[in-house]
Amino acid sequence: MAKSSREKMNRNKKYNNYYDYSLLFLTVFLSCFGLVMIYSTSAYTAQVKFSDEAYFLKKQLVAVIAGVIAMVAVSKMDYHILMKKLPVLPVKLVTAGYFIAIGLQVFVLLFGKEVNGAKRWINLGPLGTFQPSEVSKVVTIVFVAYIVNLLPRSLNRMGGFIRVMVFLLPVIGLIAAENLSTALVVSAISVGICFVASKKKWYYLVFGIVFIAAVAAYIAFGDAFRSIRIQVWLDVENHTQGFQILQGLYAIASGGLFGTGLGNSMQKLGFIPESHNDMIFSIICEELGLFGAVAVILLFVLLIWRLFIISINAPDLYGGLICTGILIHIAVQVIINVAVVSNSIPSTGIPLPFISYGGTSIAILLAEMGLALSVSNQIRTERG
Numbered sequence: 431m432a433k434s435s436r437e438k439m440n441r442n443k444k445y446n447n448y449y450d451y452s453l454l455f456l457t458v459f460l461s462c463f464g465l466v467m468i469y470s471t472s473a474y475t476a477q478v479k480f481s482d483e484a485y486f487l488k489k490q491l492v493a494v495i496a497g498v499i500a501m502v503a504v505s506k507m508d509y510h511i512l513m514k515k516l517p518v519l520p521v522k523l524v525t526a527g528y529f530i531a532i533g534l535q536v537f538v539l540l541f542g543k544e545v546n547g548a549k550r551w552i553n554l555g556p557l558g559t560f561q562p563s564e565v566s567k568v569v570t571i572v573f574v575a576y577i578v579n580l581l582p583r584s585l586n587r588m589g590g591f592i593r594v595m596v597f598l599l600p601v602i603g604l605i606a607a608e609n610l611s612t613a614l615v616v617s618a619i620s621v622g623i624c625f626v627a628s629k630k631k632w633y634y635l636v637f638g639i640v641f642i643a644a645v646a647a648y649i650a651f652g653d654a655f656r657s658i659r660i661q662v663w664l665d666v667e668n669h670t671q672g673f674q675i676l677q678g679l680y681a682i683a684s685g686g687l688f689g690t691g692l693g694n695s696m697q698k699l700g701f702i703p704e705s706h707n708d709m710i711f712s713i714i715c716e717e718l719g720l721f722g723a724v725a726v727i728l729l730f731v732l733l734i735w736r737l738f739i740i741s742i743n744a745p746d747l748y749g750g751l752i753c754t755g756i757l758i759h760i761a762v763q764v765i766i767n768v769a770v771v772s773n774s775i776p777s778t779g780i781p782l783p784f785i786s787y788g789g790t791s792i793a794i795l796l797a798e799m800g801l802a803l804s805v806s807n808q809i810r811t812e813r814g
Contacts, residue, residue: 448743449505450806453736457501457784457799460729461494461792464785471698471713472706472787486706486787489558493789497796504800505807509749512572524576528601531569534562535604542608549608561790563605563612567619568798570601571755574620578627579748585628591637594624610648610656611778615762617641622758623751663776675773677701678712682772689719706787708779711771726785730764740806749805756802 469487476485512524519526534552542549543559551559577594584590598620606613625634649656658671666672666679681697684690695716698705705713715723734757741753760783767782769775781791 447807448809450736450740450803453733453740453799453806454505454803456729456733456736457796458498460733460784461498461796463726463729464792465490465494466692467710467714467785468706468787470693470717471695471710473693474699475704475706489789490787490792493793494796497793500793500797501800501803504797505803507800507804508808509752509801509804513576513748522576524572527569528573528597531562531566532600532604534565535601538562539604539607558789561788563609563616564790564794566601566605567612567616567759568794568801570598570616570619571623571752571759571798572801574598574623575748575751575755578623578751579746582627582747585624586630588633588636591624591628591633595620606648609779610645611766611780614645614778615759615766615780618762619755619758622762623755626754627747627751659776659778663773666773674703674709675770675777678709678771679773681712681716685716685719685723687719688721689715689717692717704787708767708781708786709771710786711768711782714785715771727764727768730760730783734761737802740802740809743809744805745808745810749808753802753805756798759798 465487468490469484472486473483476487477483479485482488512527513522515522516526521529538549538552541552543551543553545551550563551561554560574594574597577597578585581590584593598616602613602616602620605616621634621637625631649660662669662672662675666675677697681695681702684696690696695705695713697716698713702709702712711723711726714726718725737753737757737760741750741757744750744753763780763783766775766778766780767786770777770780781788783795784792
């Protein structure tokens with residue numbers, strides 16, 4: 431009788447759907463801050479090259495607006511639609527996304543636009559360029575979460591983990607052919623989701639050792655420029671190719687506690703090439719000082735915290751794993767970017783999320799945050 435009474439009371443309870451406005455605010459704030467810093471860091475270069483100091487700001491603003499629209503639209507969508515079959519093909523949406531990602535990576539290797547010796551972009555004519563690897567990050571999150579959601583207990587054995595990674599090898603391999611740093615991020619997302627979902631962790635140590643050995647061999651026997659980056663890291667002051675990192679360190683050092691003031695950076699005046707891209711954190715340190723740099727890092731910590739809260743309160747395993755993947759994506763990119771700028775690790779091209787210049791990156795990233803908000807919108811809270 432007591433049990434049936436409790437069940438009746440639970441049925442009579444009324445619930446509201448939750449929506450994480452804190453995550454929304456942090457995302458929009460970081461994107462707006464990124465626009466300010468892009469204008470500050472790129473105005474000189476844009477004026478010299480294009481006679482328009484707002485050239486890069488305008489392009490990024492268009493991408494941010496498109497991304498915000500996508501974020502809001504995706505946040506109101508039920509994320510379970512990803513597991514539904516397409517009306518015209520006998521495959522689920524998440525599976526179709528997986529094959530599209532592979533197709534885009536093949537296309538960019540064959541017909542992509544080459545910049546600085548690497549094919550990473552697809553030329554869209556008047557619309558600019560598109561970087562397929564950014565799509566692959568989101569596809570990896572939803573696809574790995576989907577596989578793990580189907581057979582979560584299989585990850586308690588190394589064989590189950592290997593089977594998941596076999597599915598990701600085509601995507602990771604195609605990305606690594608031209609962009610090792612992004613391939614490492616995709617690998618971290620995949621392994622991270624599996625690690626969180628599995629009860630037994632011992633075999634990840636074995637995988638980590640094998641993975642590090644494989645990356646070391648790839649660097650040692652692959653293109654020479656990757657080995658050169660390690661040499662630069664070890665002796666940045668004397669190496670002939672250590673100019674950019676060294677100038678970034680000068681920018682960080684000259685910022686002091688409170689910085690030189692917004693817009694007053696000297697290193698952005700041609701000393702740091704394309705300072706509005708991956709090296710933008712060094713200009714933040716110079717113009718806003720240690721105080722500004724710590725404030726930015728704390729904003730990312732708050733963002734990651736909100737993603738963690740959503741993941742542990744998600745209505746099902748799939749939603750929780752999606753948010754876990756997004757959390758890992760943001761955390762890994764922030765850590766790598768700050769570490770590269772401060773010369774804590776060898777140089778690699780990973781942008782600072784929401785802040786570095788890049789239309790594809792910010793638009794896809796905002797849509798990805800919309801996915802996290804979609805999961806939050808499915809959380810039910812008891813109506814008071």
